[in-house]
Amino acid sequence: MKLSDLSLRSGTNYTADELRSAFDRGMTGRGIEICYDEDEQRYLRLYSADTGPYADDVSGGQFTYIGEGQTGDQRLKAGNRYLANAETVPLPIFFFHRRSDGDDWEYQGQVDVLSHEYGYFDGDERKVYQFVLQRRGESEERVDPTEATPDIDTPERTQTTRSRIVRNTALVTDLKEAYSATCQVCGERRRRKVDSGYAEGHHLKPLGRPHDGPDVEGNVLVLCPNHHADFDYGLLSVDPDSHVVAHAYDSSVDGRTLHVRDDHEVESEFLAYHNREIAEF
Structure with a gap:
């Protein structure tokens, strides 16, 4: 979607x-x-x-x-x-x-x-x-147009801007292709269509404030939607050295070892940051 x-x-x-x-x-x-x-x-x-x-x-x-x-x-x-x-x-x-x-x-x-x-x-x-x-689309005060005073000055308009994070989508796309859309935690491959898989990229140190993590390969894991959500909710952690996975309640993945390709270096500092700042246990 x-x-x-x-x-x-x-x-x-x-x-x-x-x-x-x-x-x-x-x-x-x-x-x-x-x-x-x-x-x-x-x-x-x-x-x-x-x-x-x-x-x-x-x-x-x-x-x-x-x-x-x-x-x-x-x-x-x-x-x-x-x-x-x-x-x-x-x-x-x-x-x-x-x-x-x-x-x-x-x-x-x-x-x-x-x-x-x-x-x-x-x-x-x-x-x-x-x-x-x-x-959205609703002002803080509603004004009845029949009660508006015709000789009132037109309210001053203020232009505002919104910031958004520009992600390196090619980096995440390449990683998902390298892992064939297979989750690094559970090893499952969800199908989007008969001939294509679906996975999501997760930044261990989030890009947004107040974390300001980097959009680099060492900060990204390829995950299924369920375990992506578990990382966001702090229900998963990964030992920075051994890559052993700990899950707050799911015994089927608790104790597993994170699958990491030889050409994908998941940096320990980002795993440690997630464990310290986001994990709930």
Whole structure:
């Protein structure tokens, strides 16, 4: 799936199977899902339910959203980290909401992150991240045109710019071809079509802020979508010296050795950075 080909309509309800079909990936059960399309474009899917554990207020063009982590103080890890980074380096964020009387997810459009805070809110006994989100295409204030004063000066317009990371797509494409789209963790090869495989490139030290990792071969692993997500969520780590894989809960890959081709030098400093800054265990 390419984001440019994605077709969603705001206000439409989608089942979990329909979302899997639209995005070419299923739901993980997390409130903040980190995803990538075929062009390695990162995007987020946000979910909020009336019956969920978070006190989200999703009314209006601007609303608050509580980060993920249901027990203890929330941490700036995984989805919380990517959502916080989107405040300064925007990326596509798709927002879905489920009402208490329904099973499907209503797509409420893309959103931008305006700000975030960390602390105790509304009498909580634990610290959480509270994000202020803005639906795209909606202003913070709505003005009734019948009440507008005709002799008011035209508001000044301010031009803003957005930064985005320019990835070396050829580097990742070459690596995926070298590994025949086979995951370096589990050895599985997912098929995109009958005659072609599908894998994703993962930067151990992320390119975006605050990590500012380099877009070099030694910082990239070729992974299946599942283990790409596990790396992003901090559920996987790799010993920088022995390349032994540790997984937080999946015994089928825990203890395996990362498959690395002789012509692909995965640099130990980037493995160590991931283990120190991103891994959850």
